[in-house]
Amino acid sequence: MASESSPKAPDRKIVLQGKAGARKNRVARFILGDTTLNEESEECLLHEGEHAGRRICIVNTPGWDRVSIECTTGKIKKEIVRSVTLCPPGPHALVLVLPVNADDELSVNELKSASRHMELLSERVWNHTVVLFLCERDVEESTINEHIHKAEKLLEKCRGRHCVMRLSDSEAQVHGLLKEIDDMVKENASDSFQPQVSDELMRSKMSCKEDTQKKTNKQQSEEKVEEKHDLRKRRGSLQGLLPNMTTDTEDSERQRERTEAKKNINQDQLPWNYLKPVVVILMSFMGALIGSVAGAQNGTMGAAVGIVIVFVSLLLISLCLVSLVQ
Structure with missing residues (x-):
């Protein structure tokens, strides 16, 4: 009897990152061809499917605040960090979605916010990041180029990797995105992004051990100090008693001498x-x-x-x- 083969691992594991309202769910929908993926959530959503015969695993993260990481809730920050653990051993690519709108310029604060949120996963994240400029079909090329130019410093962090996806012509754009991801995977020697959580967990364990050792050493030091203090106290008590014993002895001798003197006189x-x-x-x-x-x-x-x-x-x-x- 032939043994059942284990399910094949996804060919590509992708994590979608971006601000609130970046329409990341639409990207997931077009990649997987699933029109039901319209749900927005404050928690990470895991989707699996196929594209051109390839198994694709996509993690859609909740959107962060547009202009400041300080305004993003702690829960969403935790979800951003958790997202890369949902497709072990780690995603092949993190796609940073930057929407392009004709009436909405890409601000410096928005780019800083995107950079800081991405680096919640460590600076290593840029080695596995592709920037996706997402826009509608009617957006002019000049507007797209302007957004790309404004994001130049951010693109430098990921070695200029980016692509443009027009939602109305998604099939061709999906192929372009997957090709960009494949090229990046080759550059990284097929290595996936290893979650920083593992490193932090190890550091946390090491830190706990160090803290425990420090507490133990401190407690032992305090006990030694206390023992020395008690020993000094006992020595002081003995030293304090010796003079009293001597005085008592002298007094007894004097009393005895007086008594003998009285006897002699009598x-x-x-x-x-x-x-x-x-x-x-x-x-x-x-x-x-x-x-x-x-x-x-x-x-x-x-x-x-x-x-x-x-x-x-x-x-x-x-x-x-x-x-x-x-």
């Missing part, structure tokens, strides 16, 4: 504590004895008075002596 004074009453008693006894002997010469009354006087005198003397000893 021990030294202990005999005197016992001698005090003995001295007082002895002195009193001696005073009484002296008084009785001295007072005996004057009789009993004299002896009594002498005892009292001498006793009191010696008592006072003994107390003074005891006080002096202390």
Whole structure:
């Protein structure tokens, strides 16, 4: 049993770019011969068909602002970038559609806007770009040539590649456009435009890794600093405690010395504590004895008075002596 052959890849993959109202849908319709392709959208539209036996894949992008990229919404910018990812591995050609109208001149701002919107896909986009001047049948050649002349700087970016399509004579113009695309593909060695999204994704991943590594390094550095701070704090606490311990030890030694000194003093004074009453008693006894002997010469009354006087005198003397000893 023969295996089914895989579907053939499109011979040409084309992305249509241009401002809002550039009638890109009409270009897609004439290339594919599908009269139903009149839909305008704010999202990319993918169309597939055939032309002269060749499979064609066309991505029609939403139109950007005519005069300023700043006025184009973020959604449309994202769709412009996304457009080249809808026909993997990438389109063979990006066709920049510039409408030619007899009553509408091609302004410098319009050309700048077109250039900046195209370069959302990177500057490499110009290596795969063909400029298509789109007009009706009744537009004069001088008007077309004037538009081409005004777009000269933009055409330099894509090596002058351009063609003219009159919508009323589309069949012949389609052949001219496809031939221009074929010639460009040969110049590019059949390489398709590789979406910048892949590069940006890789850069984003690398950036995420770098950010993660930076955060890790920063966190480790902060932890090391914190550890050093805690270590210094602990050392400071220990150093703060040592003087206190020394002071406490000195105070204890001083207290012990005072206590021992008091003990020594008390021990030294202990005999005197016992001698005090003995001295007082002895002195009193001696005073009484002296008084009785001295007072005996004057009789009993004299002896009594002498005892009292001498006793009191010696008592006072003994107390003074005891006080002096202390």
